[in-house]
Amino acid sequence: MQVKNPARQDLSMKTIINTIIETIKFWEEKGMDYKNAGVDIEAGYESVELMKKFVKGTMRPEVLGGLGGFSGAFSLDAIKNMEEPVLLSGTDGCGTKVKLAFLMDKHDTIGIDAVAMCVNDVACAGGEPLFFLDYIACGKNYPEKIATIVSGVAEGCKQSGCALIGGETAEHPGLMPEDEYDLAGFTVGVVDKKDIITGEDVKAGDVLIGMASSGVHSNGFSLVRKIFRMDKETLNTYIDELGTTLGEALLAPTRIYVGALKSIKNAGVRVKACSHITGGGFYENIPRMLPEGKHAVVEKNSYPVPPIFTLMAREGNVDEHMMYNTYNMGLGMVLAVDPADVDKTMEAIKAAGDTPYVVGKITDGEKGVTLC
Numbered sequence: 566m567q568v569k570n571p572a573r574q575d576l577s578m579k580t581i582i583n584t585i586i587e588t589i590k591f592w593e594e595k596g597m598d599y600k601n602a603g604v605d606i607e608a609g610y611e612s613v614e615l616m617k618k619f620v621k622g623t624m625r626p627e628v629l630g631g632l633g634g635f636s637g638a639f640s641l642d643a644i645k646n647m648e649e650p651v652l653l654s655g656t657d658g659c660g661t662k663v664k665l666a667f668l669m670d671k672h673d674t675i676g677i678d679a680v681a682m683c684v685n686d687v688a689c690a691g692g693e694p695l696f697f698l699d700y701i702a703c704g705k706n707y708p709e710k711i712a713t714i715v716s717g718v719a720e721g722c723k724q725s726g727c728a729l730i731g732g733e734t735a736e737h738p739g740l741m742p743e744d745e746y747d748l749a750g751f752t753v754g755v756v757d758k759k760d761i762i763t764g765e766d767v768k769a770g771d772v773l774i775g776m777a778s779s780g781v782h783s784n785g786f787s788l789v790r791k792i793f794r795m796d797k798e799t800l801n802t803y804i805d806e807l808g809t810t811l812g813e814a815l816l817a818p819t820r821i822y823v824g825a826l827k828s829i830k831n832a833g834v835r836v837k838a839c840s841h842i843t844g845g846g847f848y849e850n851i852p853r854m855l856p857e858g859k860h861a862v863v864e865k866n867s868y869p870v871p872p873i874f875t876l877m878a879r880e881g882n883v884d885e886h887m888m889y890n891t892y893n894m895g896l897g898m899v900l901a902v903d904p905a906d907v908d909k910t911m912e913a914i915k916a917a918g919d920t921p922y923v924v925g926k927i928t929d930g931e932k933g934v935t936l937c
Contacts, residue, residue: 608708612706612715628696637698639728655684658749668795678819679718681820685822687754691830692761693823714746767837771927772903772927773925773926774910775863781892835906861901862937865936867924868922911923
């Protein structure tokens with residue numbers, strides 16, 4: 566039988582009581598308030614003031630009111646001319662790509678990624694993004710840093726033509742390290758029901774056109790961080806085959822394809838199917854746009870694979886199938902069009918400032934994709 570030591574129990578209790586007393590004295594002297602608990606309300610106000618100039622640049626005529634209200638208001642007058650307007654929505658974040666922003670202390674482009682991941686999904690269905698809201702969770706609110714992050718969000722909104730009508734910055738002391746944050750958001754768009762890109766009309770012989778990506782975009786960074794050492798020295802190393810530093814190549818913001826898809830529509834082309842190549846790469850995303858009984862064939866040599874992917878595969882000893890099952894491999898969006906519309910589609914994409922490639926075709930067969 567274990568014999569308890571009364572003296573040790575008494576000492577332990579005294580220690581606890583003394584700790585409580587000292588804690589009470591500390592807060593009595595310091596003053597109990599929200600700031601001392603780790604949340605700086607004044608910093609929040611300052612962040613909002615600093616970001617207003619960036620947000621203002623994203624405004625559309627439909628936006629009602631200004632920044633700082635309890636909700637964002639957006640008039641629907643502009644969609645009254647549609648026969649059957651349908652709202653589309655998309656939400657996403659930047660994943661662990663934010664880790665690179667921390668290490669490089671570069672926060673002005675990560676917001677573009679957050680917007681791109683959402684608006685590209687809406688555009689993929691044939692929609693026009695109308696507005697965007699962001700959410701930033703941080704360990705400590707540094708107003709200049711928060712405003713810089715939002716400047717990137719605003720830039721993404723300008724690139725996609727949607728308004729930044731609100732957001733939230735949440736300070737999480739004790740839950741997150743002071744220098745870290747996470748960024749996410751969502752967008753709402755609209756499309757006339759007759760113009761929704763569903764993939765149901767895809768047929769054998771349709772042509773696949775891919776649009777060039779800007780690099781890794783915002784997926785697969787957990788693997789990226791295993792391939793390369795994540796320290797300033799490594800990220801600041803200039804690599805000849807990349808033509809820039811490793812960090813700059815990896816942090817390059819996600820390409821936004823809203824303008825390209827709008828240009829295609831204005832050219833009178835009906836996109837039959839469209840896939841945003843995100844996490845899961847070719848093997849997961851391309852089949853998502855196909856109906857049953859249709860198969861996509863992509864020719865790997867039909868376009869140039871950016872050197873960042875070659876470098877990753879080599880340095881990480883990552884096999885080819887895994888690369889195409891994880892990354893966009895140089896094509897951020899793939900769409901299917903009628904053979905008669907190929908030339909017009911290519912010209913429309915170029916006119917929007919993007920780079921298109923004819924990368925394959927649709928065949929009859931089991932729903933899926935073959936890379937050859």
